[in-house]
Amino acid sequence: MTGSLKENKEQGKLRTMPQRVKSMVITGNGTNCEMEMAHACRLAGSDEVDIVHISDLISGEKRLDDYHFLNLPGGFVDGDDLGSAKANANRLLHVRIRGTEERLYDSLRRFIADGKLILGVCNGFQLMVKLGLLPGFDGDYATQTVTLTYNDSGKFEDRWVYLKPDPSSPCVFTREMEGIYLPVRHGEGKLVPRDEGILKRLHDQRQVVLQYSDSSFREAVMAYPQNPNGSTNAIAGLCNETGRLFGLMPHPEAYLHATNHPRWTREKLPEEGQGLQIFRNAVNFLRREL
Numbered sequence: 001m002t003g004s005l006k007e008n009k010e011q012g013k014l015r016t017m018p019q020r021v022k023s024m025v026i027t028g029n030g031t032n033c034e035m036e037m038a039h040a041c042r043l044a045g046s047d048e049v050d051i052v053h054i055s056d057l058i059s060g061e062k063r064l065d066d067y068h069f070l071n072l073p074g075g076f077v078d079g080d081d082l083g084s085a086k087a088n089a090n091r092l093l094h095v096r097i098r099g100t101e102e103r104l105y106d107s108l109r110r111f112i113a114d115g116k117l118i119l120g121v122c123n124g125f126q127l128m129v130k131l132g133l134l135p136g137f138d139g140d141y142a143t144q145t146v147t148l149t150y151n152d153s154g155k156f157e158d159r160w161v162y163l164k165p166d167p168s169s170p171c172v173f174t175r176e177m178e179g180i181y182l183p184v185r186h187g188e189g190k191l192v193p194r195d196e197g198i199l200k201r202l203h204d205q206r207q208v209v210l211q212y213s214d215s216s217f218r219e220a221v222m223a224y225p226q227n228p229n230g231s232t233n234a235i236a237g238l239c240n241e242t243g244r245l246f247g248l249m250p251h252p253e254a255y256l257h258a259t260n261h262p263r264w265t266r267e268k269l270p271e272e273g274q275g276l277q278i279f280r281n282a283v284n285f286l287r288r289e290l
């Protein structure tokens with residue numbers, strides 16, 4: 001990380017070379033969107049992208065410290081037993097890295113303290129919430145204050161949704177983005193805060209990054225099917241206070257190219273899918289800031 005900075009300082013100038021951005025995509029135990037996440041990171045310009053099995057983090061073979069951008073993909077980790085991502089959250093919280101006293105969670109805390117970026121999609125968002133990484137009030141990441149639970153419809157929802165971003169949110173991933181159209185595919189996407197105070201704080205601190213909306217992207221919508229799960233205040237995505245941790249139920253890695261769009265043969269669409277901008281914002285931010 002400091003290599004290029006040091007080299008450039010030695011040449012008597014501040015960094016002129018762009019920082020090399022290394023991305024990790026965690027997989028294993030039922031994750032199934034890791035290839036698409038890795039593809040999105042590569043298209044966004046990440047210099048290195050590794051798909052890493054969680055067992056290789058536990059064994060110490062791979063280290064979070066060696067990366068800048070952590071991707072937590074969608075899927076069915078541990079078969080959704082005990083509630084989506086709950087068992088995996090406990091794994092991260094309590095399992096120690098082999099031969100050390102450090103838990104995976106400790107390395108995650110260091111990753112966050114270093115100002116790096118984490119993106120959780122669907123099952124990855126569920127993991128962040130159950131770990132307390134989101135909304136992560138006051139950096140108290142071990143306390144869970146919101147959950148993602150069963151859709152009001154009582155069934156798995158697989159549809160495209162309209163999303164309204166909050167332009168005043170500190171989220172680095174959605175900068176310059178207006179209305180976004182992306183697919184959801186989940187059984188447990190309804191966001192429920194612990195109490196009214198938590199909900200108020202989420203809105204006051206502009207941590208509600210995305211809301212399910214009408215097709216003009218103007219109004220947040222509580223009604224089904226635009227709001228596919230009955231999520232409180234139509235919340236589809238949250239960031240932490242710094243905007244560097246972001247989780248969302250819809251899948252940005254599933255709309256990288258026009259041909260991913262359900263009506264691509266009938267509508268005139270830009271060649272690039274809207275989801276890619278989320279990854280590009282992350283990579284560009286890391287190049288600038290780290």
Ligand SMILES: NC(=O)CC[C@H](N)C(=O)O
Nearest residue numbers: 074075122123186187188
């Ligand atoms: N696509 C996903 O990541 C799904 C997450 C989780 N298995 C659910 O159904 O809610």
